[in-house]
Amino acid sequence: MKGQEKREEKLTKKLKKTIKSIFPRTPEQDLRSIISQARARGRVGKRKGLYFAEKENREEVLEDIALLSVQAHIRHTYTNYDKMFNEFSSKEDKKEYRRQVRPEVEKKLEEWREEKAD
Numbered sequence: 001m002k003g004q005e006k007r008e009e010k011l012t013k014k015l016k017k018t019i020k021s022i023f024p025r026t027p028e029q030d031l032r033s034i035i036s037q038a039r040a041r042g043r044v045g046k047r048k049g050l051y052f053a054e055k056e057n058r059e060e061v062l063e064d065i066a067l068l069s070v071q072a073h074i075r076h077t078y079t080n081y082d083k084m085f086n087e088f089s090s091k092e093d094k095k096e097y098r099r100q101v102r103p104e105v106e107k108k109l110e111e112w113r114e115e116k117a118d
Contacts, residue, residue, distance in 0.1 A: 015065060019066045019070060023066075025114055037072070037073065070112070074108045074109065078105075078108050084097045
């Protein structure tokens with residue numbers, strides 16, 4: 001494995017660990033999808049800030065990426081955001097549709113944030 005591949009694998013593992021620490025009840029299937037989407041080229045988990053962040057700020061950057069990635073996954077998977085956006089809108093309406101689905105996203109975030117009962 002080449003140096004960049006090792007670095008990518010390490011960052012992917014760190015992102016997964018960060019998501020699980022913030023959202024311990026995230027279903028495994030959703031977690032796999034979140035990681036896959038976040039680490040795809042051009043996505044939030046590939047942003048340059050992650051690579052060039054000062055060592056003491058990397059954890060904060062990872063937490064931001066984790067939150068943004070989980071929110072996006074929930075918005076596109078558990079709400080009718082895509083249907084609204086694709087059928088009835090232009091790009092200018094994007095913020096309004098995000099605002100409309102925000103309560104559903106927040107509810108799912110809280111559900112996944114709750115500690116697991118033993």
